[in-house]
Amino acid sequence: MSALRLAVIGGGISGLSAAYRLRALLGGSAVIDLYEACDRLGGTLKGVDLAGTKLDVGAEAFLVRRPEVPALLAELGMASRMVHPGTLGPRILARGTLESMPRPTLMGIPADPAVVAHLAEPADLALMTDEPRRPLEWTRGQDISIGGLVAERFGRSVVDRSVDPMLSGVYSARADDLGLRAVLPALAAKLDAGSASLTAAVADLIGAASGDGPVFGAMSGGYQELVDVLVERSAAAMYTGTIVTDIRRGETGWLVDGIAYDGVVCALTAPAAARVLDSEPDLSRPLSGVDISGSAVVAMAFGPDVVLPELSGVLVAGDETVVRAKAFTFSSRKWPHLAGHGALVRASFGRFGAPVSDIGDDQLIDWATSDLSTVVGIWGGRGALASIDAVVQRWPAGLPRYGTGHADLLADLESGRPRGLVLAGATYDGVGVPACIGRADRAARRLVTDLTD
Incomplete structure (x- = not known):
């Protein structure tokens, strides 16, 4: 059999994981082309330089009690790069006070x-x-x-x-x-x-939950470490800054903007996948019904005189009105490997139905510093704060909304999936990094089965 030609559409963690798994399953003879509309790879795995420190401004952590990320890191020889949070926990800002987290x-x-x-x-x-x-x-x-x-x-x-x-x-x-x-x-x-x-x-589900040790993990050098290794190990041809507009069936396989492939992994957001799969109504129709939740992260660095609360972060109650942010992560408190780099904070804004796309960067930074000052003041610290560095990262198509009926939508997608085309990404089996890696792995294996059975 001649070498398989495969296309992966989307260069986030899902597309990169799928490309790597395809390479591992098929070996060096397979032709794997990966197309990414942006000029960088990694999707919502992104780090920025903040006052001389690399800080993730997209996905930050992963559940270590799910096996996907630890297993992939071990397979890639990167297990030693995994780090865990310290012992501090978060609190909930509710009714103007910082309350303990409800557990269990x-x-x-x-x-x-x-x-x-x-x-x-x-x-x-x-x-x-x-x-x-x-x-x-x-x-x-x-x-x-x-x-x-x-x-x-x-x-x-x-x-x-x-x-x-x-x-x-x-x-x-x-x-x-x-x-x-x-x-x-x-x-x-x-x-x-x-x-x-x-x-x-x-009560039954809480009682059945088990597991010792850390709940969360992260990469000591940020998620970019994982992105770089997946790019290298997939040995795929990477076409960044390339927008795919059409995926359709060819005479024997699939056409990606007219280029012939034996199989395709579509690892795009639901709206983007619906557009490029317009010729496959059994897929495009349900995908077009998935809403997207946009958000923004404001990463801030403060000087050594700023003392953050002895917490890993703060979650904000849905009926709280004293701040506009929905959450804060005190990164330099939460992660021991970031201690000693000053006070590093992530403030999160926006959710489904409450977008921040029309709020300018300067305004978001003002909100973040003002809200953080409020939280620090409630904790008992000093009031108005001023950052020495701040970065705004917007995620306008960050997450799919798993609304009522979403499970039925997924069943429709599975029943309508044609041979040689698989779907990966946060739309399907969970929005976290472990879920995306797991879905990409299964998608790659299904595609290989389609083409080799």
Whole structure:
């Protein structure tokens, strides 16, 4: 058989991981071309120089209790580059105070009123206490927003001050805008199986959770280290600054803007994938229905006189009004390898339904420094702060929204997938780096199976 010619569309972590896996599976004879519209590779894995220190301004950390990233790092000989946070934890800014994180929870959903007693309103604590005795109307297979379910069973303040801060940091969307079945499939499965109450279902899942050791990891030199190694090891021809406009079936394989390939990995955002796959309506139609959540990160460096709170960061409650940011990461507190580089902070803005695309960079920096000054003041530190360096990184198409019905959309995509074309990216099996790497690996293996069986 002649050497396979493969195209990977998209040079983020999904496309790069898929290209690397294709090379590992097919060896040096395969022709792999990777197309990326931007002039750089890595997608939302991006580091910037901030006052002489390299700081990630996109994805920052990964769950080490998921196997994908540690396994890939070990395979690449990079396991020694993985670092873990220190012992400091975050707090939640709610009702103008910095409150302890509710624990244990399932992505902020508690199973015991005592866990959120310091956050929730008294009426909602009473509602939650009574929840196991209230009839639960649930139809197997139904989908509902996480916020709608938790508000009805536990009360709105539990959503705003416990669930929203957790989900907004991961999905850049409020609980009301996220579907249960796509975001928390294990909880949906418990309810499908006949759990008598939301309390019981959540308690079962919290009780089944296990794992010792660090929860999160990062790269000591930033994610760019991983990007560079994947580029090298994939040995793909990299065409940056190249916008693909059309993917369609050819006589024997696929055409990418008229260039013939045996197979294609499409690792684009859902709107971009829908446009280039217009000739495949079974794919383009469901993809065009996926909303995108835009956001922005303001990375700031402060001089040695600025003392940050002894926290890894702050999550902001959905009903909090004293700041505009949705979260802060005190990077130089959270990561021991960044200690000694001054006070380094990431402030996050924007979520689904509340874009910041019309807010200028200077205004975002003003908001970030003002909001941080408010948080430091609440903690008991000095007031108005002034950064010595600041960088704004915008992610206008950062994350897909996993709304109600998203799981059905994915099923439609799977049933409509033609031979020789696979989909990868955050749209499908999770938005985090581990999920994207896992999806890319499976996509590459499916493509090889398509073309070699």
